[in-house]
Amino acid sequence: xxxxxxxxxxxxxxxxxxxxxxxxxxxxxxxxxxxxxxxxxxxxxxxxxxxxxxxxxxxxxxxxxxxxxxxxxxxxxxxxxxxxxxxxxxxxxxxxxxxxxxxxxxxxxxxxxx
Amino acid sequence: xxxxxxxxxxxxxxxxxxxxxxxxxxxxxxxxxxxxxxxxxxxxxxxxxxxxxxxxxxxxxxxxxxxxxxxxxxxxxxxxxxxxxxxxxxxxxxxxxxxxxxxxxxxxxxxx
Numbered sequence: 645x646x647x648x649x650x651x652x653x654x655x656x657x658x659x660x661x662x663x664x665x666x667x668x669x670x671x672x673x674x675x676x677x678x679x680x681x682x683x684x685x686x687x688x689x690x691x692x693x694x695x696x697x698x699x700x701x702x703x704x705x706x707x708x709x710x711x712x713x714x715x716x717x718x719x720x721x722x723x724x725x726x727x728x729x730x731x732x733x734x735x736x737x738x739x740x741x742x743x744x745x746x747x748x749x750x751x752x753x754x755x756x757x758x
Numbered sequence: 759x760x761x762x763x764x765x766x767x768x769x770x771x772x773x774x775x776x777x778x779x780x781x782x783x784x785x786x787x788x789x790x791x792x793x794x795x796x797x798x799x800x801x802x803x804x805x806x807x808x809x810x811x812x813x814x815x816x817x818x819x820x821x822x823x824x825x826x827x828x829x830x831x832x833x834x835x836x837x838x839x840x841x842x843x844x845x846x847x848x849x850x851x852x853x854x855x856x857x858x859x860x861x862x863x864x865x866x867x868x869x870x
Binding site: 674675677679684685686687688689692732734736745746747748749750751 | 793861
């Protein structure tokens, strides 16, 4: 089946730094979603992308749906302590019956160094 | 609060036992997904229902089963439990089968 490669696996940054992470797929996706998960909690939806080339912002977060439809990027500007957590990308295949499940990337663990 | 409710929040049980995890989707959502997340791992898709019918199946073990009821709540049944089944189990819901999904808080299952 399709796989999502998410990188980097982990990031150690200082407060105030900008962060970039990305997700690539072997398949074309119709939808890209970005989630953040805090320890022991459920993933929280950050940004949803529906069109190739789409660039969407949510506060300090900006995500893009790659032109090839096989990748997506998430940027966080001016990181703050509450940004710490694991970020997951998720992709959804074109809407054929039975194919709509979300496939998740392996996650990027963000740590802020004091 | 995502609006998706999962119960129980924690569950400790012995090997060989059977448990049922429950999920109430957001109001108006017809699609329910189940995911398994082992320690420090990603989210593995188990199964999806849409309006009471199975829509997609992932790597769900034969010992596991699920259903979605007429009131749209869903249950995930795990039987003949093994130590390796210990994990966080998440339910998510969406309006339709291909809309963005919102996750519940999860059920932490510990098999001892």
